[in-house]
């Protein structure tokens with residue numbers, strides 16, 4: 001166990017090793033990862049299971065990928081009388097959809113309003129912004145209509161300014177967003193920020209009261225249940241290994257055999273590989289991670305997050321946090337350096353450091369879970385949906401903001417498959433650029449992030 005200057009890990013009542021504290025994790029003084037689970041916290045309430053199903057010979061539509069995009073598409077297709085098989089390489093819900101922070105925004109674009117207008121022109125930018133706001137209402141409606149019990153709550157978001165000048169820029173941007181997309185917000189100056197957050201690390205911030213949170217694992221489990229009830233199949237351990245087209249029909253090859261389909265939807269986002277090279281060139285997968293604390297004392301908890309909102313900052317290398325639904329735990333997220341699937345506490349150290357910078361009071365809080373997943377980045381930082389040259393439908397590239405967007409794009413791509421005009425979106429006619437040198441872009445991710453961190457830490 002511990003030696004030298006390393007802190008001894010506490011021993012739990014049943015003799016096992018207790019989870020490391022946030023301080024130990026932040027200082028790299030964890031001597032053993034025992035007591036720290038590298039599985040998503042969300043999986044405790046919604047464990048992943050892979051029931052084995054024989055692969056049917058045919059389906060109207062085969063969906064590749066069982067995250068929110070794939071499941072939302074499947075549900076829409078089933079409600080329109082189509083037979084659907086969702087193929088998943090891992091266990092159903094293996095990807096980002098059961099690993100994310102469960103924060104849902106109403107702006108939903110990666111750009112300030114003025115920047116988006118400069119990039120896309122006023123008309124297109126306004127349409128994209130309005131649709132972004134609608135995505136939040138749509139997911140709320142879906143959860144309501146399908147009666148999915150997933151702790152969906154309009155808790156509001158506090159977005160903290162990390163520099164004084166960010167506060168003013170954010171105030172202008174919030175006003176632009178209100179005028180164009182009707183998104184309500186208000187500013188909270190530094191002198192009053194303790195009404196929103198028990199931290200002095202910021203220079204005030206904005207509140208978007210309509211923003212929301214949910215439990216991603218339970219949301220995913222609810223979608224799976226509705227798909228099953230509607231006669232759809234989600235098959236795990238069934239990677240699509242090859243897709244070929246013969247006349248009007250597709251054949252998808254999996255380790256379980258072949259399945260023929262009238263149409264195929266690719267919904268692989270940050271887990272997109274070379275299966276469809278045209279898409280592989282357009283997505284760079286970036287690792288993103290989260291840590292969860294154990295339960296923290298009531299008084300501390302109420303002081304740190306008095307209104308139980310979701311929280312984020314104005315950094316380029318973004319971190320975000322929230323409470324776990326119904327528990328006094330903090331869930332804290334940000335980027336992880338090297339892909340996903342990390343099972344060394346080292347990969348999550350900087351998350352604990354960031355958390356202690358904002359909430360020094362959490363130094364002795366145990367860190368019980370640390371996990372990661374892949375987000376799918378596009379070159380123009382905009383999600384895309386449409387059809388490849390070979391006729392495959394796709395919806396992906398949410399650039400880390402995908403709980404509502406994936407649900408929305410999944411529904412829209414399904415409506416396109418069945419030729420409904422409601423499938424139209426403001427994103428339809430956007431060119432989908434490849435990364436100029438994809439292999440270099442993939443490798444350069446950690447370098448670019450280090451540069452952004454440096455710029456956040458200095459005034460560059």
Ligand SMILES: Cc1cc2nc3c(=O)[nH]c(=O)nc-3n(C[C@H](O)[C@H](O)[C@H](O)COP(=O)(O)OP(=O)(O)OC[C@H]3O[C@@H](n4cnc5c(N)ncnc54)[C@H](O)[C@@H]3O)c2cc1C
Nearest residue numbers: 065067068069089095096097100101103240269373402403
């Ligand atoms: C750590 C983390 C935190 C995040 N936090 C937030 C947040 O707070 N708010 C927010 O809005 N967004 C967040 N996101 C982003 C959001 O989770 C994603 O944008 C969204 O879940 C994408 O859903 P998806 O269905 O498109 O992809 P995924 O859920 O990633 O699903 C894709 C699936 O495709 C499967 N697959 C890949 N290739 C094949 C194949 N050949 N055959 C079969 N299956 C295949 C994968 O195994 C995977 O399960 C976060 C993401 C991560 C990783």
